[in-house]
Amino acid sequence: MKVAAIFGERAAGVVDVPKPTPKEDFALVKVHVVPMCTEYKAFESGRQGHRFGHEATGEVVEAAQPGRVKVGDRVVVQPGYPCGRCSLCLAGEHIHCQSPRDVRQITGSVAGAATFAQYLLKADWLLSPIPDGVSYQQASMACCGLGPTFGAMQQMGVDAHDTILITGLGPV
Helix, strand or coil: CEEEEEEECCEEEEEECCCCCCCCCEEEEEEEECCCCCHHHHHHHCCCECCCCCCEEEEEEEECCCCCCCCCCEEEECCCCCCCCCHHHHCCCHHHCCCCCCHHHHHCCCCCCCCCECEEEEEHHHEEECCCCCCHHHHHHHCCCCHHHHHHHHHHCCCCCCCCCCCCCCCC
16 A cells, blocks of 8 residues: 655655554554644654554445444544543543554554555544535544644633633644
8 A cells, every 4th residue: 555654854755565454443444535734744854754644534444343333434533542441541532642552563563553545544433433414524624623622622611602812823
C-alpha cells in the first residue's frame, strides 16, 4: 500500500509498505479523507518516517472480530492508540491516555499506524459511525477540528449564553 513519508526537512513523498492485517479488536480502514492538523510541523522540521497523520475518515474493509464495526461501515477514525482501560480512557479522555497500546506488538508491524496512507489499523472502539447524509469531508472535522474545542467547552461549562474570548493561532 502507499503511505506518505517524510525524508527530511521539507521533503516528503510516497513509499510502499505491506498492507496491514487486523488482529485482536483492530479493524482495517480504507482511508477516504485525512485533514491536515499538526503534521505540517513534522514536514517543516524534517522528522523522518512514514507514521504521518493521526485522524481520518474511511470505510471498514476488514475486522479481526465481528461486533462493534462491520465491513462497509463509514467511520471517523479517532486519534491515537489508547489502552481503553485506564481512568482517562473510561472517562472519555482517551487522547490523554498514559498507557497507549503498541501497534507493532499487537500486529507485528507499524504499517497501518498512520492516516496519510491507503489503509490504517485502529481498535474498533475508536471508530465512530458517520451518519447518513454526512460526507467523509464533513465528518473529517469531528476529531481535531471539533473534538478538542467541544471537550474544552464541556469542561468549562460554557453554554450558548456565555461570551468567550478565543486567543492564539494554534492548529485547533
